[in-house]
Amino acid sequence: MIVLKSSKELEIMREAGRIVAGAHRLIKENIRPGITTEELDRLAEEYIRSCGAQPAFKGYRGYPASICTSVNEQVVHGIPGPDVVLKEGDIVSVDIGSVYKGYCGDSAKTYPVGTISEEAACLIKATEESFYEGLKYARLGYRLSDISHAIQSCVEDRSFSVVRTYVGHGIGQQMHEDPEVPNFGLPGKGPRLRPGMTLAIEPMVNQGTYQVDTLKDGWTVITKDRRLSAHYEHTIAVTDGDPIILTLEG
Numbered sequence: 001m002i003v004l005k006s007s008k009e010l011e012i013m014r015e016a017g018r019i020v021a022g023a024h025r026l027i028k029e030n031i032r033p034g035i036t037t038e039e040l041d042r043l044a045e046e047y048i049r050s051c052g053a054q055p056a057f058k059g060y061r062g063y064p065a066s067i068c069t070s071v072n073e074q075v076v077h078g079i080p081g082p083d084v085v086l087k088e089g090d091i092v093s094v095d096i097g098s099v100y101k102g103y104c105g106d107s108a109k110t111y112p113v114g115t116i117s118e119e120a121a122c123l124i125k126a127t128e129e130s131f132y133e134g135l136k137y138a139r140l141g142y143r144l145s146d147i148s149h150a151i152q153s154c155v156e157d158r159s160f161s162v163v164r165t166y167v168g169h170g171i172g173q174q175m176h177e178d179p180e181v182p183n184f185g186l187p188g189k190g191p192r193l194r195p196g197m198t199l200a201i202e203p204m205v206n207q208g209t210y211q212v213d214t215l216k217d218g219w220t221v222i223t224k225d226r227r228l229s230a231h232y233e234h235t236i237a238v239t240d241g242d243p244i245i246l247t248l249e250g
Contacts, residue, residue, distance in 0.1 A: 002170060002178050004196030009103065010237055010246070013172070013198060016105035017235050017246035019051045019098045023067075024109055025249065027096070031111050033088040037069035040094065041080035048098050056097030056104050056175050063219065068095035068108075075204055075212055075221040075229040076166055088114035091124060093231035097175060104175050106200045107247035108233035119207070120228055123160060127205040127230040130154040130162075130183075134201055138236055138243035144179055144190030151203050152184040161210035163229070166221065168202040171235055193238045198246070202233030 005013065023044045030043055045066035048055050055066035063077075070078035070093040071086070078084075078093070086092060095108035110124045133154040137146040155162045168181030179191055183203045206212075208227035215222060223229050235246045 002191060002197060003172050004194060005172060005198050005237065006196070009172070010198070012101050012103045013105060013235065013237070014246050016053065016098050016100035016103050017107070018249055019048055019053045019100055020096050020105040020107045020247050021249040022051065023047045023096045023098070024094065024107060027094050028111060031086065031092065031113055033086060033114050035086055036082050037071070037078070037080035037084040037086070037092070038082045040069060041065050041067050044096055051100070053098040053100040056099045056106065060175065069093070070095075070220070070229070070231065072228055073223045073226045075163060075206070075223060076231060077219040077221055079217060079219055086113045089116050091116055091120050091228060091230065093229070095231065095233065102173055104171050104173070105247050106171055106175065106233065106235050108202060108231045110230040110232065122158070123205065123207055123228055123230045126155060126158040126160055127203055127232045130203045130205065131201060131232045131234065134203070135236065135243055138193060138199065138201070138238055140193060140195070140238070140240065142193050143188055144181065144193065145185045146187045147201060148182045148185040149187040155203065155205050161206045161208065163204035163206060163210050163212060165212050166204055168200050168233070171198050171200045195238055195240050197238040198235065199238070200233055200235050202231065204229065204231050
């Protein structure tokens, strides 16, 4: 069941989103060669709690950390740790969620560590661009898969591939609500978009094959061919007019 949010609920979700955006700003300021992903996790958790919120991921289905940090060929759900030291030329996808007054915010971005290759930079840019292509269709008059098709088309036009195994999702009082939001598929399918729908749109884009494997920790997803992957996500709201990105600081 798709839960439509009231204007009051959207204001709370906007605050949850601002907290997530602030945590991302802090992460961006501190990413550098030599820092561990455990340190990034601590910084994000302390910030989220200082804002009167809770980390949405910590303990979620047994997940052990407050953020996800997926390095290079890791697609999603990488677990921060003291032995994961970022190096010059790495890329790291950071996924952050907060719960504020019972409502969730969720956003992911892929960051360069120092100077990265041109190929890695192009992957990060294409992933972000595909989100904004999909966002153009998060409006009345479109169906859910119009977002999906726009993302896939953007990614494949740039000779990258879209992960099929993991998708975006509805979000609200629960981190994962209906509907699922795939990043691929034919247009004109799925539910019609309505005001009050809140979605986490999150393209996961691979340099090579779209196929993935999961490591023995049961969480970390990696590309099957071990080539790079990037992730970009915002929580958005469908309105009577333009869609609203809820996970921004402003």
